[in-house]
Amino acid sequence: MLRGAALLFAALCIAPLLVIATAWLIAVSPETAEAWQHVVKYLLTSYIIDTLLLGFGVAFTAVVVGVSTAWVSSRFSFFGQSILQFAMILPLAVPAYVSAYSYGWLFEYAGPLQTLLRDFTGWEKGDYYFPQFRNLGGAIIVIGFSTVPYVYLLARTAFLTQPLEWWQAASSMGSYPRHFFWRVALPAARPFVFAGGLLALMEALADIGTVSIMGVQSFGAGIYRSWFYLGEPLVAARLAAVLLIFVFLLMSVEAFNRRKQRYSAIIQNNEIKKIPLTFGKSIFAFLLCLLPVLVGFVIPILVLLRLLSYNKVFSMALLDGEYVWQTLRLGGLSGLLVAVVALVMALAERFYPKGWLRYFTALANVGYAIPGAILAVGLMLLFGWTQKYFSADSFMTATIAALLIAYVVRFVATAYQPLRSGFTRIPQEYDQASAALGKNKLVTFFRVQLPLLWLPLSVAFLVVFLDTVKELSATLILRPFDVKNLAIVAFEFASDDRHVEASPYALILIALSTVAVIILFKLYDKLKVYR
Amino acid sequence: MSVRLTNVTYNYPAANRGVKDVSFILESGKIACLLGPSGAGKSTLLKIIAGFVTPDRGDVFIHEQKVATSEKIIIPIQKREIGIVFQQHALFPHMTVADNILYGCRRKKAERTDFLNQLLQEFKIEIHKNKFPHEISGGEAQRVAVARAIASEPRVLLMDEPFSSLDQSLRSQVEQQCLAIIRERNLTALIVTHDEASAKNMGDLIIRIDQGSE
Numbered sequence: 001m002l003r004g005a006a007l008l009f010a011a012l013c014i015a016p017l018l019v020i021a022t023a024w025l026i027a028v029s030p031e032t033a034e035a036w037q038h039v040v041k042y043l044l045t046s047y048i049i050d051t052l053l054l055g056f057g058v059a060f061t062a063v064v065v066g067v068s069t070a071w072v073s074s075r076f077s078f079f080g081q082s083i084l085q086f087a088m089i090l091p092l093a094v095p096a097y098v099s100a101y102s103y104g105w106l107f108e109y110a111g112p113l114q115t116l117l118r119d120f121t122g123w124e125k126g127d128y129y130f131p132q133f134r135n136l137g138g139a140i141i142v143i144g145f146s147t148v149p150y151v152y153l154l155a156r157t158a159f160l161t162q163p164l165e166w167w168q169a170a171s172s173m174g175s176y177p178r179h180f181f182w183r184v185a186l187p188a189a190r191p192f193v194f195a196g197g198l199l200a201l202m203e204a205l206a207d208i209g210t211v212s213i214m215g216v217q218s219f220g221a222g223i224y225r226s227w228f229y230l231g232e233p234l235v236a237a238r239l240a241a242v243l244l245i246f247v248f249l250l251m252s253v254e255a256f257n258r259r260k261q262r263y264s265a266i267i268q269n270n271e272i273k274k275i276p277l278t279f280g281k282s283i284f285a286f287l288l289c290l291l292p293v294l295v296g297f298v299i300p301i302l303v304l305l306r307l308l309s310y311n312k313v314f315s316m317a318l319l320d321g322e323y324v325w326q327t328l329r330l331g332g333l334s335g336l337l338v339a340v341v342a343l344v345m346a347l348a349e350r351f352y353p354k355g356w357l358r359y360f361t362a363l364a365n366v367g368y369a370i371p372g373a374i375l376a377v378g379l380m381l382l383f384g385w386t387q388k389y390f391s392a393d394s395f396m397t398a399t400i401a402a403l404l405i406a407y408v409v410r411f412v413a414t415a416y417q418p419l420r421s422g423f424t425r426i427p428q429e430y431d432q433a434s435a436a437l438g439k440n441k442l443v444t445f446f447r448v449q450l451p452l453l454w455l456p457l458s459v460a461f462l463v464v465f466l467d468t469v470k471e472l473s474a475t476l477i478l479r480p481f482d483v484k485n486l487a488i489v490a491f492e493f494a495s496d497d498r499h500v501e502a503s504p505y506a507l508i509l510i511a512l513s514t515v516a517v518i519i520l521f522k523l524y525d526k527l528k529v530y531r
Numbered sequence: 532m533s534v535r536l537t538n539v540t541y542n543y544p545a546a547n548r549g550v551k552d553v554s555f556i557l558e559s560g561k562i563a564c565l566l567g568p569s570g571a572g573k574s575t576l577l578k579i580i581a582g583f584v585t586p587d588r589g590d591v592f593i594h595e596q597k598v599a600t601s602e603k604i605i606i607p608i609q610k611r612e613i614g615i616v617f618q619q620h621a622l623f624p625h626m627t628v629a630d631n632i633l634y635g636c637r638r639k640k641a642e643r644t645d646f647l648n649q650l651l652q653e654f655k656i657e658i659h660k661n662k663f664p665h666e667i668s669g670g671e672a673q674r675v676a677v678a679r680a681i682a683s684e685p686r687v688l689l690m691d692e693p694f695s696s697l698d699q700s701l702r703s704q705v706e707q708q709c710l711a712i713i714r715e716r717n718l719t720a721l722i723v724t725h726d727e728a729s730a731k732n733m734g735d736l737i738i739r740i741d742q743g744s745e
Contacts, residue, residue: 427621430621430623432581432583432608432615432617433615433617433621433679434623434635435582435607435609436581436608436609436611436613436615436635436680436683436689437614437634437635437680437683438609438612438683439609439634439635452625
């Protein structure tokens with residue numbers, strides 16, 4: 001039964017991708033063919049160029065900021081370090097599209113910066129130059145800084161687990177921290193840094209919200225526009241198929257990188273004695289680590305608070321408990337569902353480690369790399385075809401069930417990883433001892449394994465909850481028409497430039513995510529002790 | 532006879548090691564030691580008898596019942612009525628000493644408390660009854676592991692280098708204590724060890740394994 005369930009989940013994860021891949025084989029109507037020709041002739045080139053620039057720009061920003069802050073915080077001791085170490089993961093709580101519209105308003109003509117400048121200097125429109133934020137560069141900064149924690153966490157783990165002897169050997173040969181970083185620490189941490197950079201890149205590819213607000217012509221924006229404004233699902237599917245090729249290329253590169261990771265010498269844990277910095281350098285280190293916290297967390301929140309203050313009564317009156325409830329309901333349901341699915345998969349792998357099952361499990365985990373928009377388009381088409389085949393009414397399209405399926409496909413890998421590592425920390429001898437004492441697999445699972453998995457299970461639930469609460473692309477396309485969560489309502493207001501109305505929803509969304517991030521941080525700490 | 536192996540062969544996939552054509556008989560109530568250097572295949576034999584590994588060839592009998600044959604498990608581990616003591620104890624970390632010992636106990640509820648107290652007394656671990664595995668020493672953990680294996684009242688007790696994780700002075704003390712209890716209960720036991728002196732001290736029978744052969 002376990003194997004059957006794992007197989008079913010894998011099939012569910014692969015099906016929407018197969019649907020997308022077949023989008024090219026389907027005969028299209030003359031209108032769709034014309035729409036596709038239009039896209040190819042006028043838009044496809046800019047989609048490709050903007051997507052590439054956005055992806056690599058975001059990865060570059062995340063890697064440069066993430067690695068430098070990880071290095072400084074893992075090797076040196078400086079003023080305010082203990083608070084910053086935690087604060088640096090807070091940008092995870094701010095969805096990029098919320099940052100995008102905060103910065104968009106901050107920098108626009110009627111925004112506070114330009115207003116202040118005009119008031120202060122007496123200049124009028126056209127008298128001065130002010131940088132624009134709603135463009136590709138702005139999108140790179142916003143998504144880049146929102147993904148810095150991915151690189152930071154991975155790089156920091158890499159630096160902290162490098163053997164102390166490396167540093168001792170290098171320093172005995174006259175090496176200073178700067179040389180050691182470039183010649184030893186960074187090359188050894190490369191697989192981790194690469195994985196973090198790739199995560200940031202994938203995040204940029206998956207984005208719909210930020211690019212729409214910033215006016216970037218990426219594939220994500222193209223898929224969204226083709227579906228909603230052109231009303232052409234097959235054009236959206238074809239664009240998704242092109243993007244899928246790029247995603248698979250990146251996944252192949254990551255697989256190659258993982259193979260190489262075996263040779264990187266992350267051998268043992270050491271309590272590294274941090275090097276104290278002089279006052280001047282300490283200030284520099286503090287400011288460096290403060291930068292991602294300011295850009296990715298503090299400034300967007302301050303801007304939102306400022307927006308909220310413009311019309312407090314009006315804004316708060318708009319705040320409907322229904323959106324908060326929907327957010328909690330969707331996040332909680334998907335967290336539970338995905339954690340259970342991931343648990344079944346991890347359990348199947350534990351009990352049947354050999355044979356065909358592991359290939360299906362690996363395939364089922366592909367979803368993490370597939371942008372939400374692609375999955376949503378694939379699932380919509382799949383549901384549409386299924387309904388047509390059974391000549392049924394729309395029993396799946398635009399339902400909570402469809403949305404939850406999308407979340408399962410998209411986030412099962414993020415829940416699977418902590419559970420899998422949770423299982424690997426339970427020695428096989430426990431299973432064997434239980435079996436030798438006459439207990440079957442079910443009893444062993446409930447009495448021995450499950451009580452030892454509560455921490456990884458909580459992490460799995462929270463990670464999915466956090467992802468779902470912030471998720472926009474799949475929710476936007478697949479949600480039932482009467483279901484709106486905080487992410488949707490904030491995005492809808494923001495994309496209409498109704499910043500004041502959007503601010504309370506965005507702030508509550510950030511507050512919820514921040515609570516989840518703080519609990520996650522505490523759980524990860526416990527997980528270290530548990531190890 | 533309690534345990535019988537006939538021409539048992541097993542090769543680890545993608546590894547040039549395993550066991551080859553091993554046959555022996557272990558009579559009921561006797562203690563046998565599987566002696567040999569590291570990598571000789573002692574633990575593999577134990578796993579085959581326990582049912583964790585299926586032999587490529589040969590037959591395994593427990594109390595004259597064939598439990599495994601060439602590439603086939605006939606009786607699964609849960610039904611073989613064996614007790615296993617692992618090198619690293621494998622005590623369940625979320626259960627107390629008492630819960631660990633009673634985990635595989637097949638006795639009726641009413642009898643369990645007395646049975647538990649009797650075992651705790653025998654192994655001199657009464658004061659640790661409500662402690663968790665991380666709160667007791669290595670020697671105590673090893674005694675709990677043996678008590679847990681015995682609590683399921685197995686037909687055969689399998690022990691994989693059970694005392695090797697203890698230091699020398701503690702080892703002989705725990706070894707003697709456990710051995711006395713095993714003999715007192717007239718249990719059939721197969722103990723894996725690489726220490727010849729220890730094997731001579733413990734075993735009624737010594738089975739030497741070298742390069743996978745008996």
